[in-house]
Amino acid sequence: MSAAIEMAVRPAAPPADPAAPLLQPMLITGRAYRRMTLLLGAVITWGAFCFLYQGFVGLGVTGLRRPVFWGFFITDFVFWIGISHAGTLISAILRLTDASWRYPVTRAAEAITVFALMIGGMFPIVHLGRPWLFYWLVPYPSARMIWPNFRSPLEWDFFAVSTYITASSLYLFLPLIPDLALARDRTRGWRHRLYGFLAMSWRGTQVQWHRLELAIQLGAAVVIAIAVSVHTIVSWDFAMAIVPSWHSTIFGPYFVVGAIFSGIAALILVMAVLRRVYHLEAYLQPKHFDNLGKLLLAMTLLWAYCVVAEMITVWYGNLPDDMATFWSKVNGHYAILFWTMITLNFLIPFPILAIKRLRTVVGTVIASVTILVGMWLERFLIVVPGGANQRLSFNSWNGYTPRWTEISITLATLSAMTLLYMTFAKLFPIISIWEVGGHGRVARTGASTPEPIPIGEST
């Protein structure tokens, strides 16, 4: 009897570490990664040079001139703030609704938010004529008791973006803590010290788990409220002005819908790249792309609805100032861009996403790429035609043609976003290890209670 039991209870060989495939990409750096870093670094350096050049010479080196003063930079600002809704908003909604497929998706989404916000929040500063005075936005009586003008939407942007970046960084950080502790326990050297510091002495006691999950849940609710307000406030940058086609009441929800729309597209694209590069096929399954594709389908329809609602009220109102912008988009100077936008944002992705057979990984990625380009065009078509067709007709001396400066800076920020994300994925587990984990998940969702097993016989 004893021999048999001894055999049975002898600890089996430890199973393959379930966390290993997710920690692996962090620890191995390939040649492609280094080359990509160099390439992106070069583009960023060039962009930084352009920014310095613009600072020394003045904004005249860009294509911004009368009457269009809001061009690429503001377009980029709105676009990136929109992308940032990927993350937190989607992950927060999925958390609050307890969607069980969310686990491998949330971290990737939250990281997009933080980095897109960093990039987006930079653009108003890039756009400043004297960017070194940006700190005048900070609400304190900077000189002789003169406060910043709280009635300026730019000031609201300051509050909204800084609140959002604080909240979304915390919201990224909180679910990261247990994984940082795991990484701390599995690494050595500087990584061990870095993760040890960031893990905040996490031990995984049940009180810690309980509090953490509660904090994430409460944080999700707060973050949704912040995210919706942020893009509404960004839309008020336009809607509070009396420029024709900007002065619209639907802009708040319209911008939020557009933001979530482009955010989901960015998330799908990032997930596809991660899946391919880091071989995460086991975690980011076609199911996830299918589900996100469905969300994207809903957002395509909502976006189209908003566009129609916005255009049709302008058309029906038939005010001459508004109609000038309207016709310049539908059948004028910006018509090519406008119809390209409609094609990229609706005509191409709608069938791909609506037909189940096409809603594959490849299909959703194609739809996401067209949507990202289309949504950038949409931001451009909101910002520029309004500025170019202002009420005083002699203001329309000129249109807007971007010059190499702002094009370079735009490309550089795109590279910076990519590089930041790459670095993040190299330093931190991009998939939430504790959330995608094994049987604990089963027990928690109450699907089944596992039978007690003898010690040493691991599942």
Added chain:
Amino acid sequence: MIEVSLRLPAENDLQGVVEQLESGGIGRERIEVLTREPLPPSALPVRSSRMSKVGVIGALLGLSAAAAGLITITLSAHLRTGGMPLIAPLPLGVITYEMTLLAAILAIVAALFLGAGLGPGRRVPPHPELRQDEAIVSVICGGEDEAKRAHSILSIVAAAARVYVPLLVLILLAPTLNGGSAAGQTFQRSCAPCHGTAGEGRIGPQIADRAWSADAFESRVRDGGLLMPSFSVRDISEAQLRTLLAFVNRLPAPTASGRLPSPSQNEPGASAFETNCIGCHGVEARGGIGPGILNTPLGPSQFREHVRRGGTIMPAFSRDRLSDGEVEEIYAYLHPPLQRADPGDVDELPAVPNYPRDSLFALAGLALLGQIVSERRRRSAMRLRTEVEAVHARFPMSEDGRLQVRVF
């Protein structure tokens, strides 16, 4: 501080283990259950949190602070140019909204950090060996007494956990409480004082996992042994004897946790020890009539001399009974290799800088300072190491490292 911890599969009755520790007089606040993933709330209830209220209070504070600040600014500081008011209802609303939510999330995070004891630079070292499907029951002990209690309770749990955890925790531990089966009570009253609460052997030999036949068991109980008292029918009735036999035969093989290797493991010295020493010094060499001799501080030659000469009570063992080689084997057997909680513990001790003593630096006097510092560090490292080893010698760990004692 001393941490006593036991690692076991997360599916086990963790609540039961925690209750055992509590009934052993260890405060709930000292007991922690560590996992890599959150356990279902039903597995181990956690006291509720006021975090949502803290969030609401934070939000209200943020709202009032922002509103009060903005109104004060508006009233006291007009723009110098043109006397335009700084603020209007909409901006007031926008800014207070953002500040409210910001304060709410900051309050929530602060509540998390305070409530969960998070923060940089903490005291208790982590458990890198913890796996995804396991849990660690950890007791942070204030003193050595508490550590002893925690250690004995957890080693029983570990012994029980080796075979069938939830079931056997109940079978084995229930009798140590007031309830439990009649046979368990009899066992605890009559056998456990000498043979250990799990029958693993203490003063008397191991009786668990010996597959007693009814006859052998009865004659042993009724007649007693060299040291063992005899139990009459008044002490243990016939019926009690039968249930007791069944109970003892159901006891699982004790773990090797922190004990001398069992004779079956063919450890040299084991059989010699069993024949000659066990009667007085106990199966675990922890003492019985004679003193505990596990890890005896005597040197090998002193030990041999003591065996040859005997003591006040201890008989002398001549070369006929024990050869020199056997004495040496016994000596080695009594010093089982220490098992460390975690090799990392030792690595974490401050490194000892190795200054070249005769270098120019030493002449410059700078190295003298370095020497002093390094000597101090070396001494404190040595002290810590000695302390760690001393504790590890007193609190043996299980062979598979599941039962750990760590000093920090």
